[in-house]
Amino acid sequence: MSTPYCLLFDSDGTLVDSEVLLAQVMAETLPQYGLPFTAEQYMAEFRGVRFLTIVLELEARHGGLDDDRRKRLEAQMRERMEARMRAELEPIAGMPEALLELAHHPKAVVSNGPERKIRCAMESAGLAQHFGNNLFSAYTLGVWKPDPALYRQAAEAMGQAPERCVVIDDADVGVVAGLEAGMQVIHLNHFPEREATPPGAIAIHHARELPAAIARLDLAT
Known part of the structure; x- marks a missing residue:
């Protein structure tokens, strides 16, 4: 054998x-940084895609972020996602x-x-x-x-x-x-x-x- x-x-x-949780967290966080986004958009367009790639694509559509705001965005999204995973995953x-x-x-x-x-x-x-x-x-x-x-x-x-x-x-x-x-x-x-x-x-x-x-x-x- x-x-x-x-x-x-x-x-x-x-x-x-985790994907529904991730979609919800991103839909909660990205608009706070001027990047319109919905949970449905993640599931339809971005499943499995690197987070930075998603952010850069949204910036191309809606306007760019400086490096500091981009880092704060990702840190906030990761913190929220970890809390949701530990509670609900x-x-x-x-x-x-x-x-x-x-x-x-x-x-x-x-x-x-x-x-x-x-x-x-x-x-x-x-x-x-x-x-x-x-x-x-x-x-x-x-x-x-x-x-x-x-x-x-x-x-x-x-x-x-x-x-x-x-x-x-x-x-x-x-x-x-x-x-x-x-x-x-x-x-x-x-x-x-x-x-x-x-x-x-x-x-x-x-x-x-x-x-x-x-x-x-x-x-x-």
Whole structure:
């Protein structure tokens, strides 16, 4: 039997149900700095995108901020988001059970968010024991999805070749990054009625489907 695949999980929207919280916090915070924004806009246009990229796009539409105000904006947003996560964050439905079934696979979290946020999310949702310190942040590595280098660097740190890794991600930026990194990709598509799974990725619609999808990949090798 071949060595189990290394599973590289996105965090927001894949492991933890944080995207609605994030959308609400951003909708609360960004307008205070002159950047009109709604929770619906985040879900429709910016899911999984680096926060600075979102801010710069909004600045291009509505007027720029100086560096000091931009830093204060991000600090305030992060503080509010951490408080909401610690009070309200839940795992994605079915994910705790799926992770238990996949206990024999090496695993890591690979996220566009800061490491502090990733660690807070895993602790708040009760998933930290599945990943330990295998938490890879774009802010630490200096590269953000959809750049495939983020997943490649995480695989290297885990001692895994790209072809022996499976990316599990709910957002297009992460699915594209995984495919371009030369990895198997499972798209946890929460919105199949309006989002297409990119060619080359495997679509599932609920975390309970994940163990079977991984098992099929194992059988194919």
